[in-house]
Amino acid sequence: MNYRITRTEVPNVLRFMAFFKTVIAKLVTEATSNRCNPFITFVLGGPGSGKGTQCVKIAETFRFAHLSAGDLLREEMSSNSENGTLIHDIIKEGKIVPSEITINLLRKAIHSSGNHKFLIDGFPRNEENRIAFERIVGVEPDIVLFFDCPEEEMVKRVLNRNQGRVDDNIDTMKKRLEVFKKLNLPVIDYYSAKGKVCKINAVGTVNEVFEKVRPVLAALRYWFLDTSMISIIETIFLVAIHCYQLMLQINYFFSKRLPFPW
Ligand SMILES: Nc1ncnc2c1ncn2[C@@H]1O[C@H](COP(=O)(O)OP(=O)(O)O)[C@@H](O)[C@H]1O
Ligand SMILES: Nc1ccn([C@@H]2O[C@H](COP(=O)(O)OP(=O)(O)O)[C@@H](O)[C@H]2O)c(=O)n1
Incomplete structure (x- = not known):
């Protein structure tokens, strides 16, 4: 195609370009303001489902800050x-600590991390946690990873954890597990209804499970173009x-010796 812009078309083309620039500036403002909010991933699953183990791998691979509510x-x-x-x-007692404390x-951990992408591991554990977080921190999660694991596997993993935790015994x-079913599953259902939950089958070796998680986070990469890149x-x-x-204007000026159409 060898189309040349004619002299009479030049002012219109310039006007169109000015409009195009305004549109780009608007889109960029919109995109950067979205990215000023932190990217929040809630990581949920029953006790021993492997949340913490997978968070370490996700944090290393995708450079997230890993904040474990239980560890804090x-x-x-x-x-x-x-x-x-x-x-x-x-x-x-295996109960839930008041939301205000957690x-x-x-x-504090979010503010001191210096990161803008977070894995919030083991939170929110109940509706009170969820509502209080949205009210106090003022953001909703962008996605929720749910590690789905059969109970017998979770019991086996917790009893073999060997970290000297006061709650890693059969009674607690x-x-x-009761608290998880009664209080945490409704939170997962709440986010499922909003289309935010990505359910991962947590059965398999650590690496096998990670291979199921990897594509979910890889697909989100475009989100993580930071503001300076934009x-x-x-x-x-x-x-x-x-x-x-400028090229058009110079061309226009020299070919016709008319005043610059600024
Ligand atoms: N896919 C897996 N297969 C076998 N053991 C696992 C797997 N993932 C984690 N574990 C082990 O199970 C225990 C509980 O895992 P952890 O990540 O602490 O679970 P959670 O944070 O959900 O309580 C740990 O001892 C961990 O090493
Ligand atoms: N949001 C949270 C997270 C953990 N917790 C408490 O911390 C305990 C351990 O949580 P955790 O996430 O480290 O461990 P798992 O139960 O997932 O193995 C829970 O059983 C709760 O008693 C809480 O009260 N509120």
Whole structure:
């Protein structure tokens, strides 16, 4: 195709380009403002389903910050803080710690991480956790990974965990499984209805399970173009349009000796 812009068309082309630039600027503003929010992934599943193990691999591969609600609570418990005894007693009973305590720990960890992509492991555990997080932190998760694992497998994994946890014994495990079914499954159902849940079959070796997780996160890569990358692409695009406009204007000026149609 060898179409040349005629002299009379030049002002219209320039007007169209000015409009095109405005549209690009708007799209870029929209895209960058979306990306100013952190990217939140809730990681759910029963006790021992392998959430923590998979989070470590996801964090390494896709550069997420991994925040485990359980680990934060255990750190708080052993730091002799005022809530230490309360947290210890609740964890030993397999119950859920009040949301305010867990969310405060998560909020601090989010702010000090320096990352903008988060795996929030083992949270929200019940409706109260979910509602309080959305109210206090003010964001919803972008996706929810749900590690689906049969009970007997979860029991086997927890009893072999060997990390000296006060709750890794058969009595507490039975209570945790009840709490999971009664309180955590409704949260998973809530996010399923919103189309946010990605259910992963957690049976298989650690690597086999990770191979089921990998494509889910790989598909989200476009989200993770950071703002500086978007600005660079925008600049290249706008510079190209400006150069083309200038070329047209110079051409127009020299061919017809008319005033510049700025
Ligand atoms: N796919 C797997 N197959 C066998 N054992 C696993 C698997 N994933 C994790 N484990 C082991 O099971 C135990 C519980 O895993 P963990 O990641 O701590 O679960 P969760 O965070 O869901 O409680 C750990 O000892 C871990 O090494
Ligand atoms: N959001 C949360 C997460 C954990 N917890 C407590 O911490 C315990 C351990 O949670 P965890 O996520 O480390 O371990 P798993 O139960 O998934 O193996 C839970 O059984 C709860 O007692 C909580 O109260 N609220």
